[in-house]
Amino acid sequence: MELKNLWKEYDRRIEEAKTINLKTFEFLQTQKAKSKLNALSTFKKWVIFAGILWIAFLVFLIVNSLAISKIYFVLSLSAIVIFNIIAVAVYIKHVILIHEIDNSESLIEAQQKTAELQASTLQITRILFLQTPFYSTFFWSQGMINSNPTAFFLISVPVALLFCFASFWLYRNINYKNVDKKWFKILFGSSEWTSVVKAIQFMKEIEDFKRESM
Amino acid sequence: MGTLTDTEEFLQLIQENKRIIFKICNSYCHNKSDREDLAQEIIYQLWKSGNSFNADHKFSTWMYRIALNTAISFYRKEKRSGSVVSLGEHVVDIKDDDDGADALQSNINLLQKFINELKELDRALMILYLEEKSYGEIAEILGITETNVATKISRNKEKLKQKFLTSNH
Numbered sequence: 001m002e003l004k005n006l007w008k009e010y011d012r013r014i015e016e017a018k019t020i021n022l023k024t025f026e027f028l029q030t031q032k033a034k035s036k037l038n039a040l041s042t043f044k045k046w047v048i049f050a051g052i053l054w055i056a057f058l059v060f061l062i063v064n065s066l067a068i069s070k071i072y073f074v075l076s077l078s079a080i081v082i083f084n085i086i087a088v089a090v091y092i093k094h095v096i097l098i099h100e101i102d103n104s105e106s107l108i109e110a111q112q113k114t115a116e117l118q119a120s121t122l123q124i125t126r127i128l129f130l131q132t133p134f135y136s137t138f139f140w141s142q143g144m145i146n147s148n149p150t151a152f153f154l155i156s157v158p159v160a161l162l163f164c165f166a167s168f169w170l171y172r173n174i175n176y177k178n179v180d181k182k183w184f185k186i187l188f189g190s191s192e193w194t195s196v197v198k199a200i201q202f203m204k205e206i207e208d209f210k211r212e213s214m
Numbered sequence: 215m216g217t218l219t220d221t222e223e224f225l226q227l228i229q230e231n232k233r234i235i236f237k238i239c240n241s242y243c244h245n246k247s248d249r250e251d252l253a254q255e256i257i258y259q260l261w262k263s264g265n266s267f268n269a270d271h272k273f274s275t276w277m278y279r280i281a282l283n284t285a286i287s288f289y290r291k292e293k294r295s296g297s298v299v300s301l302g303e304h305v306v307d308i309k310d311d312d313d314g315a316d317a318l319q320s321n322i323n324l325l326q327k328f329i330n331e332l333k334e335l336d337r338a339l340m341i342l343y344l345e346e347k348s349y350g351e352i353a354e355i356l357g358i359t360e361t362n363v364a365t366k367i368s369r370n371k372e373k374l375k376q377k378f379l380t381s382n383h
Contacts, residue, residue, distance in 0.1 A: 003325065003374060007344035010322045014233045103259050103283040104266045104276055106357025107338055110283045202290065202334075209335045212362050 044095050051088040055081055069141065076138035083131040087124045094120050112206050118199035119176065122188075126174040133163035176200050224264060228257060231277060234345065241329050241337055242285040243292070252288050259284045274347070278355045282338045289334060321378075328377045336370055343367050 058081045065074055094117055101113050136159050145152045178184045179200045188197060228235070235256055239249040259280050267276050329340055335356070342352045349367075353360045 003371065004344055004346065006318075006321055006325050009318060010237070010325070011233055013319075013322070014236055102263075102266065103280045104263050105283075106279060106355060107282055107286065107335065108357030110279075111286055111335070114287055198290070205333060205335065209333075209366075210358055210362075212359065212365070 044091055044098070048088055048091050048095065051084060051091065055084050055088065058084070069143075071142075072140035073138050076134040076140075079134045080131045080138075083127060087127050090120075090124055090127065108206060108210055112203065115199045115203045115206065119196050119203065121196050122174060122176075122200075126171045129167045129170045129174070132167045133160055136160045136163050176203065224261060227273075227277075228260070234278075235281060238281050238285050238341060240326060241341055242289040242334075244330070248292060252285060255288055256281045256284045272351070275351055275354055278342065278347075282341070282355070286334045286338065324378065324381055325374070328374050331377075332370065332373075336366065339363070339366055340370050340374070343370075 058077050062074055062077050062081070065077075067074075097113070098117055101110060101117075103110055105113075136156070140152075140156065144156075174184075174187075179197065235253055236249075238256070239252045243249045243252050260277065263276075263280050267273070329337055332340060339352065339356060342355060347355070349360045349363045352363045352367075356363070358366075
């Protein structure tokens with residue numbers, strides 16, 4: 001049987017069975033029904049809240065350590081604060097964009113925006129990787145350098161430089177193009193990254209779908 | 215009619231389009247509870263987007279875009295979480311499929327099954343094709359060119375026919 005005829009028959013049977021019984025519409029006005037699709041922005045709002053608390057804590061530590069003897073600590077924490085502020089700002093921008101997604105746009109436009117926002121956690125992660133070298137410098141002090149300069153220059157400085165190189169490399173390479181690379185799968189293989197990886201895969205599907213195929 | 219803010223008018227439109235809502239729910243959800251949640255979500259999104267409806271545009275294009283976008287987002291969310299958490303009392307009841315034993319019903323079930331096996335966007339494309347939307351309107355709803363619509367429909371039709379042939383052997 002022709003596919004369209006089969007579909008029409010399906011349509012006819014639905015009509016006969018009156019399969020959708022709309023009980024009440026009060027929920028539309030009273031907002032009893034909460035959209036399940038808002039969960040993404042709810043999660044992001046919690047992350048923003050946690051991020052602001054973390055920044056406030058770091059600022060508190062900085063303010064209470066303002067002394068020349070703690071210069072490495074203050075500078076390292078200040079750098080960490082800057083990267084965290086950038087990350088929170090990007091998160092806030094994403095929450096705004098989630099609310100701006102318009103379901104009456106074409107499927108390609110709306111789904112692409114949704115998938116990009118789901119995958120955006122990756123963008124934040126690469127920004128946050130840039131702060132890692134400062135976790136290897138915050139405990140430095142002039143006293144530590146003076147008491148054992150050899151250990152400082154042979155161990156502490158190379159470790160910090162290694163962190164700098166690794167974090168910058170990750171910042172440059174954590175992107176959608178590398179999702180199939182082995183190192184990427186190891187780094188983002190755990191279950192909490194599943195939704196991000198799936199969103200990236202869906203973005204690829206959308207690109208394939210948009211492509212004119214001959 | 216400028217917007218869809220009038221409740222009576224909105225309810226009337228939902229009643230008129232309930233079959234397509236049902237078919238979309240059936241194509242993106244595998245069990246009754248999910249289908250009811252999705253139907254509720256689609257109606258909620260249609261109501262919420264009522265102000266965005268512009269009488270200069272075709273109603274069906276607007277409705278299909280919202281219903282299919284909601285269905286795909288819902289489907290992807292449910293697939294990720296792997297479980298369904300009910301929102302409480304359902305405002306929409308959808309009866310289970312009529313599992314009639316006749317050959318026609320079995321073909322309808324097969325068609326539904328094969329459509330469910332397509333990727334999310336191909337599924338939307340084939341629903342619109344089977345709903346006899348013009349290539350122009352399908353292109354507008356999906357956001358791709360008419361040529362692309364034609365090519366993809368032809369491929370998917372072939373895929374579905376092959377599946378029917380295989381299942382009948």
